Amino acid sequence: MAGLGIDLIFRIAAVGILVSVIGQVLKYSGKDEHAFLVSLAGLLLVLFWIVPYISDLFDTIRRLFAI
Amino acid sequence: MFQVAITAIAAALLAVQLKQAKPEYGVYIGLAAGVVILWFTTDQIGQVLSSIELLEQYVQIDAVYWSVLLKITGITYLSEFAGNICRDAGYQALAGQVELFAKILIMALGIPVVLALLETIESLM
Amino acid sequence: MEAGTFLDQFDFTKIEEILNQCGLGDRLSFSGLVGTIVRGNWVELKEMLQSYFGQVFLGDLVYNREILVQAMAAAVFSAVFTTFSSVFRNSQIAENGFLVSYLFLVSLVIASVILSVGIASDVLQTLLTFMRAFIPAFSLALTFTTGSGGALVYDQTIFMICYGVEYGMNLFVIPLVEMNVLLCITNHISKDGLLEKLEGLSESVLNWAMKSMLMAVIGIQMIQNLVVPLLQSRKISLVQKAIGVIPGIGDGVEAVSDIVLGTGMLIQNAMGAGALIVLVLCCAVPLGKLALTALMYQLAAAVIQPVADKRMVETLACAGRAARFLLKMVFVCCVLLFITVALICTAVTGKF
Numbered sequence: 001m002a003g004l005g006i007d008l009i010f011r012i013a014a015v016g017i018l019v020s021v022i023g024q025v026l027k028y029s030g031k032d033e034h035a036f037l038v039s040l041a042g043l044l045l046v047l048f049w050i051v052p053y054i055s056d057l058f059d060t061i062r063r064l065f066a067i
Numbered sequence: 068m069f070q071v072a073i074t075a076i077a078a079a080l081l082a083v084q085l086k087q088a089k090p091e092y093g094v095y096i097g098l099a100a101g102v103v104i105l106w107f108t109t110d111q112i113g114q115v116l117s118s119i120e121l122l123e124q125y126v127q128i129d130a131v132y133w134s135v136l137l138k139i140t141g142i143t144y145l146s147e148f149a150g151n152i153c154r155d156a157g158y159q160a161l162a163g164q165v166e167l168f169a170k171i172l173i174m175a176l177g178i179p180v181v182l183a184l185l186e187t188i189e190s191l192m
Numbered sequence: 193m194e195a196g197t198f199l200d201q202f203d204f205t206k207i208e209e210i211l212n213q214c215g216l217g218d219r220l221s222f223s224g225l226v227g228t229i230v231r232g233n234w235v236e237l238k239e240m241l242q243s244y245f246g247q248v249f250l251g252d253l254v255y256n257r258e259i260l261v262q263a264m265a266a267a268v269f270s271a272v273f274t275t276f277s278s279v280f281r282n283s284q285i286a287e288n289g290f291l292v293s294y295l296f297l298v299s300l301v302i303a304s305v306i307l308s309v310g311i312a313s314d315v316l317q318t319l320l321t322f323m324r325a326f327i328p329a330f331s332l333a334l335t336f337t338t339g340s341g342g343a344l345v346y347d348q349t350i351f352m353i354c355y356g357v358e359y360g361m362n363l364f365v366i367p368l369v370e371m372n373v374l375l376c377i378t379n380h381i382s383k384d385g386l387l388e389k390l391e392g393l394s395e396s397v398l399n400w401a402m403k404s405m406l407m408a409v410i411g412i413q414m415i416q417n418l419v420v421p422l423l424q425s426r427k428i429s430l431v432q433k434a435i436g437v438i439p440g441i442g443d444g445v446e447a448v449s450d451i452v453l454g455t456g457m458l459i460q461n462a463m464g465a466g467a468l469i470v471l472v473l474c475c476a477v478p479l480g481k482l483a484l485t486a487l488m489y490q491l492a493a494a495v496i497q498p499v500a501d502k503r504m505v506e507t508l509a510c511a512g513r514a515a516r517f518l519l520k521m522v523f524v525c526c527v528l529l530f531i532t533v534a535l536i537c538t539a540v541t542g543k544f
Contacts, residue, residue: 005103006074012099013081016092020085039089054102057109058145064113065141066134066154115276122272125265132292137274139288143280170284177288181381184295188377191302191370 008049015042074103094156101152112144132180138172252481256488259300263492264510266297267500274501287383297504298377301511305373308485309366312518316358319529322353322474323338354528357405361521367403368398369517376510395513402520413461423430468530475526479519486515 023035043065076102086093116137117190123133153162273289372394379387489512497505 005106006077008103008108009074009078009081010098012092013085016081016085016089016095019092020088023089034162043091043095046092046099050095050099050102052100057102057106060109061108061145062142064078064109065114065137065144105257119269119276120268120273122265125262125269127262128269128292128296132295136285136292139285140277143277143282143285147280147282150366166282170282173284173288175239177284177291180291182294183379184291184298187295187299187302188374189307191374 008053011049012046015045018042071104071107074100097155101155103130106146116140130155132183133178137177139176142169142172142176145169209450228263233371247361249480249484252484256484259304260488260492260495262300263297264496265537266293266300267496267504269293270501270504290503291381294380294507297507301373301377301507304485304489305370305511305514308482308515308518309370311478311481312522313362313366315475315522316525318474319525320355320358320469322471357408357528360523361405361525365398365401365517365521368394368401369514371513372398372517373510373514379505380507398517402524404515405521405524471526471529475522475537479526482519482522483538486512486519489515 019039022038026032026035026038077101077127078096082093082096085096150162153159153165208215270290270293273293274286277289281372372391375387375391375394379385379391385391489508493505493508493512496508
């Protein structure tokens with residue numbers, strides 16, 4: 001799981017950088033409203049990656065501790 | 068150990084970088100790193116718990132109480148994790164709420180043990 | 193008169209009943225015992241006693257060792273769990289872990305205390321019944337052989353004193369011991385000792401009660417008058433010093449030992465000696481069991497101390513103290529009975 005772990009972090013970082021760059025580009029080219037949509041898209045992508053991960057983890061914890 | 072250390076350092080550095088441009092991504096990275104490290108920790112905890120279970124053979128504690136202890140451990144674990152993430156995101160109050168809930172839940176779970184203790188004491192009278 | 197027909201004249205059935213109660217019946221018979229003593233057959237006597245004691249104590253040792261092991265396991269478990277839960281910032285988990293293992297320990301301790309109390313009150317019961325059966329028969333026998341009629345009067349008064357003391361013990365001391373253990377356990381449930389002062393109070397009361405009972409037994413004037421002349425002998429003082437060395441109860445025993453040894457010399461006949469042996473046998477086993485329990489709990493507390501929570505150690509020590517109290521109590525009753533038998537001997541035969 002280690003590879004996947006650090007992988008995830010770098011991917012999120014990449015998405016973040018991408019989103020910020022695209023946002024800057026859009027701002028300078030005048031299309032500010034799109035910037036918000038882009039950042040929202042980025043958020044959704046990140047969530048899409050993280051949520052299954054977290055749910056998996058919590059399942060493991062539930063199994064382990066028999067909560 | 069190394070994996071955990073590298074994950075944490077990488078995440079911290081990236082988060083610092085992103086915090087200036089897009090602050091929320093700092094939080095996401097913190098969350099992701101936390102989850103990854105939690106994954107490793109869970110592995111280790113599993114091992115510790117199974118060794119403690121070996122001890123259970125010698126001490127004939129009722130299975131009920133053992134499961135209570137286990138649940139309490141799990142609850143503490145989760146509440147600290149959630150609380151810390153909230154704190155990182157800057158929401159101290161939320162973190163406090165989560166931990167409060169955990170404390171109350173643990174108290175509720177622990178009451179049968181105290182009751183059983185008092186019952187045992189009463190059997191002497 | 194032939195020993196056999198002489199003994200046949202006495203009705204030993206009640207005494208045999210008591211021996212059965214003690215659990216001695218199947219291995220020992222009173223008439224057999226007296227017969228052996230009358231015949232002067234010391235070797236056979238020694239063998240009878242040895243086989244009996246061996247069997248009883250072996251079983252007890254095994255049981256006690258099991259308890260010791262379980263107490264240690266509980267302490268280790270608690271220690272491990274506490275270390276493990278120090279990881280979390282929340283201290284509730286450590287507290288709950290302690291409570292669970294404390295629950296286990298408490299059920300162990302209480303089971304053992306109930307056992308000890310049962311042993312002690314059983315012994316008291318047996319002693320009382322023994323007195324009721326034996327003393328009338330004994331004083332009658334003495335009157336029969338020496339023709340003196342004063343025995344019966346003495347018999348009544350001494351009877352009442354002893355009965356009163358034993359009754360008092362049953363009514364006050366045993367519940368007091370139980371309450372002491374209860375207080376000790378309840379005190380340790382919470383981290384700050386909320387009931388500490390109360391527990392200390394109950395212990396002082398118990399100590400005081402023990403001491404005063406011991407003094408009452410020794411101080412009975414009649415006994416003093418009888419025994420003082422006998423104390424001139426040097427052999428007695430040597431035995432006294434030897435007894436005083438026994439750890440744990442040595443100091444209490446030394447205080448009574450002059451009375452005990454003095455009165456021992458008053459008992460001049462086989463029947464009295466037989467009664468004394470029965471007495472010692474009936475009491476020796478429970479005394480031994482109680483002593484073993486007390487010792488074992490002290491041992492457990494000492495062994496656990498480096499590893500376990502302070503409260504667990506205290507609880508075990510308290511259980512040991514309770515066993516010691518019970519031991520002292522039974523011992524005092526034994527001494528009382530011992531003196532009674534001797535007094536009747538003296539009163540009737542007028543011998544010194």
